[in-house]
Amino acid sequence: xxxxxxxxxxxxxxxxxxxxxxxxxxxxxxxxxxxxxxxxxxxxxxxxxxxxxxxxxxxxxxxxxxxxxxxxxxxxxxxxxxxxxxxxxxxxxxxxxxxxxxxxxxxxxxxxxxxxxxxxxxxxxxxxxxxxxxxxxxxxxxxxxxxxxxxxxxxxxxxxxxxxxxxxxxxxxxxxxxxxxxxxxxxxxxxxxxxxxxxxxxxxxxxxxxxxxxxxxxxxxxxxxxxxxxxxxxxxxxxxxxxxxxxxxxxxxxxxxxxxxxxxx
Ligand code: SG4
Ligand code: ZN
Numbered sequence: 265x266x267x268x269x270x271x272x273x274x275x276x277x278x279x280x281x282x283x284x285x286x287x288x289x290x291x292x293x294x295x296x297x298x299x300x301x302x303x304x305x306x307x308x309x310x311x312x313x314x315x316x317x318x319x320x321x322x323x324x325x326x327x328x329x330x331x332x333x334x335x336x337x338x339x340x341x342x343x344x345x346x347x348x349x350x351x352x353x354x355x356x357x358x359x360x361x362x363x364x365x366x367x368x369x370x371x372x373x374x375x376x377x378x379x380x381x382x383x384x385x386x387x388x389x390x391x392x393x394x395x396x397x398x399x400x401x402x403x404x405x406x407x408x409x410x411x412x413x414x415x416x417x418x419x420x421x422x423x424x425x426x427x428x429x430x431x432x433x434x435x436x437x438x439x440x441x442x443x444x445x446x447x448x449x450x451x452x453x454x455x456x457x458x459x460x461x462x463x464x465x466x467x468x469x470x471x472x473x474x475x476x477x478x479x480x481x482x483x484x485x486x487x488x489x490x491x492x493x494x495x496x497x498x499x500x501x502x503x504x505x506x507x508x509x510x511x512x513x514x515x516x517x518x519x520x521x522x523x524x525x526x527x528x529x
Contacts, residue, residue, distance in 0.1 A: 355385065
């Protein structure tokens, strides 16, 4: 059976490791990237999304899984510029609660949070047959992380997702949405990023992820952020007290023995 977990409450994140031992490991994610301690690695080449723009006529499926809004990607989408070939699996977001200070991202840079964070999850298709085989293995997964700030104009790329959040307000709901160029969700500059070995940021917290966190942030408008933060519920349809799906980000974890590499000076 799948064990349940939440971000707060009885089995909140400080208790994850009691049920999911890997969550107490020494190489966990997310982390704070302390830019005074990153190491420039000239061998880190630009990240190259493969086929993100070839969405064709096929719709994507957007779902509320109770922990996030998630969108499976096509099997032929992938990413190059990493030490192995990785195939895309899905993307999802993390965010805050619409009140007070700008929190919501999982990674922080020099102690500062962004308002939200996009994750594009890939598996190592050179070494492993599929996602379930890869997700427990070192370098089995590669996640691209994009910090999202609020302010300014409507971001049309994110509208492709946010327009449909009202159709999947409750956990377990799905909606088909028109295909769009997934690369438009990423920052323009894919040359500058931080790279480190970490984990899934949710249980079971497998330490299998080669993380790429882009230095450039993307912007969405304040009203787009507010929509993301207030439209979805973590509860199933029909419950008497629906709970908003908010603050679905994990606290930063100790870096311990690890070094964060940067692709730029
Ligand atoms: C979200 O909960 C996704 O819905 C999960 O996807 C994902 O787990 C999990 O986040 C952890 O991913 O990039 N934040 S993260 O480290 O991709 C996996 C599913 O459960 C295994 C399908
Ligand atoms: Zn994530």
